[in-house]
Amino acid sequence: MGDDEVSSMRHQGGWIQRLLRGCSDHAGTLLGLAVAAGLFSLPALVFGADVAPAAPTEYRDIPYVGSRNVIWVIAQLHLLLAGFVLGVPMFAWVCEVVAWRGGEKRYDKLAKEFTKLLTSAYSTTALFGGILLFLLIAFYPKLMNYLTDIFFPSFIVYCILFLVETATLYLYWYGWEAMQYGGKKTFHIFLGFMLNFFAFFIMIIPNSWATFQASPVVIAEGTDMARAWAATWNPTWWPVNIHRIIANVVLGGYICGAYAGIRYLSAKTPEERDHYDWMGYVGNFIGVFGLLALPFAGYWLMREIYQYNQQMGITLMGGFLSWLFILQAMLIGVLFLGSNYYFWLGITHRIPGSALQYRKPILAMLVVLLLCLGVWMTPHSLVASLEEAAKMGGTHHPLLGVLGVMSAKMTVSNLMILVTFMSFIMYWRAGKQDTAGWAKIAKAIMGAILVLASIAVIILGVWGYFVPAIIRINYFSTSQVLIVIGVMLTITPLTALLLKSAKTTTEMVWGKMPPRAGYSLVLNAIMVILLMTLMGYARSSSRVHWHVYGVVRDTSQYAFSPALGYASGIMSLCTFFFCMIVAFIFWVATMGDKTKAATESKKAELPHGVPAMAGASSALDAPRAPKF
Amino acid sequence: MGPLIKLILLNVITYLILKFVVPNIPGSAPLPASLVFLYLLLTTSGYLIIATVSAESKEEFWGPIQRFLVGDGIGGLQALRWAVLILFPLLVGWQTYNSTAVSDAPPGENRTIHPAPPGEYAGLSNPVPKTPDTIQQGKGFYAAFCSPCHGGNFDGKGSAARGFNPPPANFSDPTTIAMLQESYLFWRIKKGGVGLPIEGMPWKSAMPRWELELPDEWIWKIIMGEYDGAHQSPRTWE
Numbered sequence: 001m002g003d004d005e006v007s008s009m010r011h012q013g014g015w016i017q018r019l020l021r022g023c024s025d026h027a028g029t030l031l032g033l034a035v036a037a038g039l040f041s042l043p044a045l046v047f048g049a050d051v052a053p054a055a056p057t058e059y060r061d062i063p064y065v066g067s068r069n070v071i072w073v074i075a076q077l078h079l080l081l082a083g084f085v086l087g088v089p090m091f092a093w094v095c096e097v098v099a100w101r102g103g104e105k106r107y108d109k110l111a112k113e114f115t116k117l118l119t120s121a122y123s124t125t126a127l128f129g130g131i132l133l134f135l136l137i138a139f140y141p142k143l144m145n146y147l148t149d150i151f152f153p154s155f156i157v158y159c160i161l162f163l164v165e166t167a168t169l170y171l172y173w174y175g176w177e178a179m180q181y182g183g184k185k186t187f188h189i190f191l192g193f194m195l196n197f198f199a200f201f202i203m204i205i206p207n208s209w210a211t212f213q214a215s216p217v218v219i220a221e222g223t224d225m226a227r228a229w230a231a232t233w234n235p236t237w238w239p240v241n242i243h244r245i246i247a248n249v250v251l252g253g254y255i256c257g258a259y260a261g262i263r264y265l266s267a268k269t270p271e272e273r274d275h276y277d278w279m280g281y282v283g284n285f286i287g288v289f290g291l292l293a294l295p296f297a298g299y300w301l302m303r304e305i306y307q308y309n310q311q312m313g314i315t316l317m318g319g320f321l322s323w324l325f326i327l328q329a330m331l332i333g334v335l336f337l338g339s340n341y342y343f344w345l346g347i348t349h350r351i352p353g354s355a356l357q358y359r360k361p362i363l364a365m366l367v368v369l370l371l372c373l374g375v376w377m378t379p380h381s382l383v384a385s386l387e388e389a390a391k392m393g394g395t396h397h398p399l400l401g402v403l404g405v406m407s408a409k410m411t412v413s414n415l416m417i418l419v420t421f422m423s424f425i426m427y428w429r430a431g432k433q434d435t436a437g438w439a440k441i442a443k444a445i446m447g448a449i450l451v452l453a454s455i456a457v458i459i460l461g462v463w464g465y466f467v468p469a470i471i472r473i474n475y476f477s478t479s480q481v482l483i484v485i486g487v488m489l490t491i492t493p494l495t496a497l498l499l500k501s502a503k504t505t506t507e508m509v510w511g512k513m514p515p516r517a518g519y520s521l522v523l524n525a526i527m528v529i530l531l532m533t534l535m536g537y538a539r540s541s542s543r544v545h546w547h548v549y550g551v552v553r554d555t556s557q558y559a560f561s562p563a564l565g566y567a568s569g570i571m572s573l574c575t576f577f578f579c580m581i582v583a584f585i586f587w588v589a590t591m592g593d594k595t596k597a598a599t600e601s602k603k604a605e606l607p608h609g610v611p612a613m614a615g616a617s618s619a620l621d622a623p624r625a626p627k628f
Numbered sequence: 629m630g631p632l633i634k635l636i637l638l639n640v641i642t643y644l645i646l647k648f649v650v651p652n653i654p655g656s657a658p659l660p661a662s663l664v665f666l667y668l669l670l671t672t673s674g675y676l677i678i679a680t681v682s683a684e685s686k687e688e689f690w691g692p693i694q695r696f697l698v699g700d701g702i703g704g705l706q707a708l709r710w711a712v713l714i715l716f717p718l719l720v721g722w723q724t725y726n727s728t729a730v731s732d733a734p735p736g737e738n739r740t741i742h743p744a745p746p747g748e749y750a751g752l753s754n755p756v757p758k759t760p761d762t763i764q765q766g767k768g769f770y771a772a773f774c775s776p777c778h779g780g781n782f783d784g785k786g787s788a789a790r791g792f793n794p795p796p797a798n799f800s801d802p803t804t805i806a807m808l809q810e811s812y813l814f815w816r817i818k819k820g821g822v823g824l825p826i827e828g829m830p831w832k833s834a835m836p837r838w839e840l841e842l843p844d845e846w847i848w849k850i851i852m853g854e855y856d857g858a859h860q861s862p863r864t865w866e
Contacts, residue, residue, distance in 0.1 A: 307865050309750060310744075310745065310750040310751070310809055310811065310812070311744045311745055311746070311747055311750040312744070314742060314743070314744040314745065314812070315744040318740070318741070318742035318743075318744075318807070319740055319742065319743045319744040319827065320740055320743065320744075320827040322740070323738075337673070337677065341677055341681070344681045345681060348681055348682040348683070349682075349683065355681075355682035355683070355684060355685075359681075359682070359685075362678070362681060363678055366674055366677060366678055367674070370670050370671075370673070370674045373670060374666075374667060374670050377666055377670075378663065378666075380741070380803065381738075381739070381740065381741050382660050382662060382663055383660065383662040383736050383737070383738060384660035384662065384736060384737050385660070385661075385733070385734070385736055385737065386734050386737060388658065388660040388661070388737075389660075389737040389793075389794070390793055391657055391658045392657040392658065392660070393657060393794075393795050394741075394793075394794040394795055395737050395738075395739060395741065395794070396741070396801075396803070397656075397657060397659065397660075397663070398655055398656060398657050399650070399653060399655055399656035399657070400650075400656075400659070400663070401801075401803055402802070402803055404803065405802075405803045405807060465802040465803075466802065467861075468806075468861035468862075468863075468864070469806060469807065469861070469862075469863035469864070470863065470864050470865065514683065514686070516680060544744075550747065
């Protein structure tokens with residue numbers, strides 16, 4: 001920020017100075033009056049000396065904890081809750097549409113179960129948003145003044161959107177039962193769409209504030225609206241919007257999976273086991289569905305950051321934050337492994353007798369995943385002792401160092417996406433036998449597509465080392481992504497067509513998953529939350545000592561980047577708090593159900609309760625749940 | 629062979645490959661312990677995943693371990709069980725102590741090779757027109773000022789290179805200057821080792837501060853000569 005801007009900010013609200021300037025035409029008269037008034041008011045200076053107005057406060061702090069840590073935790077929790085609140089309606093709406101079009105009531109039940117969480121989750125998110133705003137105003141008044149000056153028009157739009165979103169959410173939730181059939185259901189579906197529509201804009205407006213801090217576009221002239229619009233449409237706004245919307249789907253899916261996993265582990269009846277096993281499958285599927293697209297969006301975002309500012313790009317990818325991306329690789333790797341593991345458990349446990357049949361393909365996919373993960377996790381600069389570094393000739397390994405750059409990382413991430421996609425296809429096809437006459441040709445085509453695509457991805461990855469960076473970034477990496485998308489768009493409809501006429505040889509049995517399946521769902525959710533907290537740190541730290549990159553400098557005592565180890569502690573704390581908040585929301589939202597269920601079961605025991613038909617209660621008749 | 633023995637054997641084989649085979653591949657070097665540990669962790673995770681994917685394989689892997697740890701009637705293995713239950717926590721404690729205790733060993737090398745350049749250098753572009761003449765001039769300057777360390781073949785193997793730790797950069801490696809913009813090289817040549825930010829450990833680079841010796845135009849020409857001689861291209865956005 002220039003000196004002029006600082007000076008103008010410091011003098012905002014300086015009405016006395018303006019009044020004096022305005023009255024300069026009557027200088028003589030006023031001067032006399034001022035001297036007289038000054039003489040009479042001299043004694044008052046004794047009282048006023050201690051409260052003489054100084055320069056406006058730029059920062060405030062909290063002793064021991066530190067203002068930055070407080071803002072960090074609250075902002076991260078708000079972001080995670082917002083991701084949850086925006087991800088769940090998408091998830092719920094898709095489930096409701098599936099139930100509406102396909103007639104499967106259990107999807108409607110699932111959608112309702114999650115929408116129920118929204119009202120409490122929504123208010124908790126708003127609560128954290130409010131706390132964050134108060135704290136920002138209190139701790140960073142100078143920065144907030146600057147941002148308000150630029151973004152005031154979008155604050156108004158944001159408030160209006162919030163009102164509309166709240167009203168839509170109330171109608172959507174409270175009208176669920178009343179709008180179940182006919183035209184009313186169509187209207188309810190429309191309400192769900194509008195809920196997501198408004199939620200999207202509620203997400204992208206604050207994104208503009210945050211991305212402006214990283215890649216500001218400041219125009220000195222023009223109306224308030226023109227300045228706000230220029231600042232909003234900054235270089236990283238849309239990459240972040242797309243990245244976050246996909247990440248929200250992933251978060252919503254995996255949290256649904258974790259919830260189902262915990263309920264599955266504590267299920268008491270076969271019905272509960274069936275339902276929560278199925279819910280876990282749906283959650284994992286939606287999480288994986290988003291996860292497959294997430295690396296593409298992340299790559300685009302990093303590309304835009306690098307192009308916007310070389311300094312920021314290198315800080316992130318090659319500078320002091322580069323080790324953060326090894327942690328990211330580790331977390332994404334565990335997520336890929338966890339999601340695939342859950343698919344494989346599903347094949348071997350839900351489809352009786354298939355364990356032996358799928359062992360080899362599972363082993364092959366696991367080996368590819370681990371090799372890819374090994375490459376992804378290999379850093380460019382290695383952690384080595386002085387002795388080891390001397391033997392290597394520096395911290396770059398002469399042979400494995402080549403695995404540390406983007407060409408290798410892009411290649412393996414694409415291959416991991418392909419493997420995960422094939423895991424899903426294998427799960428989809430398990431227990432079915434093709435009957436179509438063209439099945440053999442179709443399978444051969446699919447196999448050929450997969451093999452050729454994998455080879456093409458690897459060739460482009462290796463070739464990427466021998467061409468200028470811009471060719472690799474603009475053409476090779478993009479081609480790798482398009483190849484993988486092409487595989488998905490070809491194999492998915494072909495498989496669907498094949499399965500239309502396929503014969504089911506072994507029925508899928510729900511509720512037979514071992515406890516480790518539930519734990520893997522919980523692990524996946526924790527990995528996603530940790531990942532989001534890590535990338536929150538990356539986004540903020542990439543600005544280094546700037547509040548608004550290159551415009552408003554951080555002059556507080558916290559104008560330094562915390563070390564990765566320290567940051568990991570805060571990330572873990574945020575993850576723990578978020579899990580506790582989500583657990584609380586789930587507990588509050590399902591409290592009524594438990595009471596209702598208990599009352600109903602008591603009623604059933606009483607002689608005047610609704611009589612059950614003989615054998616109607618499968619909970620009583622079912623054999624004890626098998627031990628795993 | 630029991631699954632646990634298989635797991636141990638797999639890790640031993642992986643370790644031997646990483647320790648003795650990979651370093652002996654031409655052009656390779658010994659791997660640091662951190663990387664070996666990372667790969668062994670992946671190997672173990674992979675084995676545990678495949679061993680627990682079906683009920684049968686899980687029983688085959690985990691069953692004997694569980695019976696050994698908590699089962700009845702294990703006969704002569706009872707003493708071994710107690711030994712494991714006592715020694716394992718001690719081993720973990722010993723490892724924790726070792727990794728946190730004060731030591732006279734120097735800390736690990738965590739130097740950032742490519743720290744971010746200062747803002748004033750980030751947006752610069754080469755003002756010297758790229759012609760065969762200017763490239764040739766750049767190569768000439770390179771031969772005079774840079775090749776003693778970075779090598780006549782741009783491979784970091786100049787006659788003086790062996791005297792430095794860390795060694796001079798190898799420009800023919802596609803993971804060095806090919807990843808960077810020309811402005812980055814301009815900053816590094818102009819300001820030298822002492823101009824590095826703290827994470828780049830300025831005290832660990834012998835790169836001279838060439839701004840004291842060479843005009844900016846020469847530096848830009850050297851950059852063109854370096855890229856051309858190393859058969860690399862700078863990172864650009866067009």
